[in-house]
Structures are given as C-alpha cells and as structure tokens.
Amino acid sequence: MTMVSTASATPVAKKHKISQFRRLLWHVNRTDLGWITKATLSSLQLRARARRIEMLNSLPAAPEWSAASRQLGEQGYVDVSAIVDRGLAEAVAHVAQGKVSRLNELAGKQELGHKSFWVSLLDEDLVNGAFATDHPFVRYALQTSVLRIMGDFMHELPQLSDVLLTLSRPTENQPLSYSQLWHLDHDDKRVCKLFIYLTDVRDTADGPLTFIPAPSSKPFRNTLKSHMSDDQVFSRVDRSAVKEIVAPRLSSFIVNTARCLHMGSRILSDRPRLLYTATYIQPPRMYPEPAARFRAVGPLSEIERAVMRL
Numbered sequence: 122m123t124m125v126s127t128a129s130a131t132p133v134a135k136k137h138k139i140s141q142f143r144r145l146l147w148h149v150n151r152t153d154l155g156w157i158t159k160a161t162l163s164s165l166q167l168r169a170r171a172r173r174i175e176m177l178n179s180l181p182a183a184p185e186w187s188a189a190s191r192q193l194g195e196q197g198y199v200d201v202s203a204i205v206d207r208g209l210a211e212a213v214a215h216v217a218q219g220k221v222s223r224l225n226e227l228a229g230k231q232e233l234g235h236k237s238f239w240v241s242l243l244d245e246d247l248v249n250g251a252f253a254t255d256h257p258f259v260r261y262a263l264q265t266s267v268l269r270i271m272g273d274f275m276h277e278l279p280q281l282s283d284v285l286l287t288l289s290r291p292t293e294n295q296p297l298s299y300s301q302l303w304h305l306d307h308d309d310k311r312v313c314k315l316f317i318y319l320t321d322v323r324d325t326a327d328g329p330l331t332f333i334p335a336p337s338s339k340p341f342r343n344t345l346k347s348h349m350s351d352d353q354v355f356s357r358v359d360r361s362a363v364k365e366i367v368a369p370r371l372s373s374f375i376v377n378t379a380r381c382l383h384m385g386s387r388i389l390s391d392r393p394r395l396l397y398t399a400t401y402i403q404p405p406r407m408y409p410e411p412a413a414r415f416r417a418v419g420p421l422s423e424i425e426r427a428v429m430r431l
C-alpha cells in the first residue's frame with residue numbers, strides 16, 4: 122500500500138520541483154546572472170553566431186548609423202527620425218490610419234484582457250498568428266539602417282521578435298497599471314524596440330513614451346520587482362534623469378528597453394496615442410521560441426530570412 126502511494130506521489134513532487142526550479146531560473150535570468158545562461162546558450166551555437174556576424178558585416182555602413190549605434194550602446198536610446206526611410210514610415214502610418222478609422226468594429230472583436238487602455242489593431246492581418254513579410258510593418262522593421270544600428274550594438278545580426286500597433290486611450294481617473302508603471306523588458310538579455318509615433322505627442326498629457334537612460338537606470342538592473350510606482354523609482358534616482366519623448370507624428374526612435382527603465386501611455390488629454398513598435402532581441406533566445414510570427418511572402422534575402430528566423 123505504502124509503495125503504491127509513494128509511487129503515485131513522486132511524479133507530482135518531481136513536477137513541483139521542476140516548476141520551482143524554472144521559476145527560480147526565470148528570476149535569476151532577470152538579473153545579471155542571466156548573462157551566464159545567455160553565454161552558455163550562445164556557446165552551443167557558435168557556428169550560427171559566426172554566420173550572423175558575417176551577415177551583419179556584409180550590410181552597408183554609414184557614419185551616422187555608427188554614431189546612432191554608439192549612442193544606443195552608451196545611453197540606451199537614439200532618435201532615428203532623420204535616418205530611417207520616411208516613405209516606409211508613411212506606409213506604416215497609412216495602414217494604421219485605416220485601422221483606426223474602423224476602430225469600433227475592431228475593438229468590438231478583440232478580447233481586451235488586462236490592457237484595457239491598449240487596443241491591438243492588427244489581429245485581422247495575421248494568418249495563424251503570423252504577419253506576411255511584405256506587410257509595411259515588417260518592411261519598416263527590416264530596413265538596412267535599422268539592422269545595422271541594432272546589429273552593431275548587439276555585435277551580430279539581430280532577431281526581429283515582433284511588430285505591434287497599439288492605440289492608447291485616455292485612462293481618466295483609473296489607477297496606473299502595467300506599461301504605465303516603470304519597468305524593464307525581460308523578454309531576453311538584449312531587447313531593443315524601434316518605435317514610430319503615428320500621432321503627434323505634444324506634451325506630457327499626451328502620454329509620451331518616458332524613460333530613464335541606461336546609465337541612470339543601472340540601480341534597477343538587478344531588481345526583482347517588475348512594475349514600479351513613481352515613488353519607488355524616484356527614491357533611488359533623481360527626477361532630472363527622466364526623458365519624455367515629446368515629438369511629432371512619424372518621429373522614430375530606438376530604446377534599449379531591457380536597460381532603460383520606461384513607461385508610457387499615461388494619457389491625461391483627450392487625444393488617443395497611436396504607436397508602432399518592432400521588438401528585436403540578440404539571439405539565441407533565452408526562452409523557448411514562440412510560434413512563428415512571420416510568414417514568407419515574396420522574395421526575401423538571406424539576411425531578412427535570418428532576421429525573422431524563416
């Protein structure tokens with residue numbers, strides 16, 4: 122009898138131990154110790170890494186791209202409005218505008234979940250959760266200047282993880298939640314986001330993306346707290362370190378969101394904010410790869426395929 126009950130309890134206890142171990146590893150990976158995990162994973166893929174470095178080095182270069190990459194490395198952010206292709210940004214804005222004009226229909230279809238102040242408008246463009254690679258949102262993320270700036274910072278060809286359109290709406294008197302609170306992104310060890318404002322962000326009341334540059338965000342690097350209030354942040358860093366991106370429509374910028382504490386969408390005006398985001402990581406990914414986010418449509422270069430893992 123005892124043996125039977127012991128035998129049936131063991132797998133449960135084992136499972137519990139594994140999930141405890143996973144949780145511990147997840148916490149550890151969020152700290153600088155996560156670099157050990159990252160280095161271990163990279164060492165298992167040395168040949169793939171060498172190829173990604175080769176591909177990065179085969180991309181054209183320009184002095185202003187190198188300067189942008191240096192600023193991204195040193196400060197954790199860079200304004201790329203004058204570098205990126207304005208025509209591609211216009212194409213993104215055109216698609217986005219089309220979605221917003223049908224907002225009520227799309228918002229009705231969507232499960233709002235916890236981010237009720239965010240409405241994801243692109244769901245209808247996906248097939249099995251994947252974007253066509255000729256979609257303007259993907260084309261914007263694949264431009265050479267951006268790959269070079271990110272790549273030089275990451276020391277290899279980056280991996281495009283996702284593209285996103287979000288509409289943030291006035292939150293009135295609701296308490297701040299999720300991305301409205303200060304946080305770091307922990308999708309991986311090196312995470313950079315390329316943004317385009319698709320509406321003018323005129324002042325603080327329009328809910329600008331707000332961040333603390335990487336050097337001043339350092340005290341928070343090993344914190345296990347995920348989302349923090351202003352009080353928690355400003356007890357450790359001076360308010361003067363904060364940067365708000367107040368900028369006109371079609372402004373584009375890159376932020377290392379794993380290193381720069383950030384928040385946004387605290388909209389106090391009556392103007393919704395529309396934002397394009399492309400997320401890149403330094404491969405190999407620390408966590409299991411999610412389902413494919415991109416599907417090949419039309420001709421693609423070897424580099425584009427590698428960036429999207431196709």
Ligand SMILES: O=C(O)CCC(=O)C(=O)O
Pocket residue numbers: 289300301306314328329330331378383384385386398
């Ligand atoms: O809504 C915002 O400006 C914040 C966005 C954000 O936190 C993110 O993209 O990680």
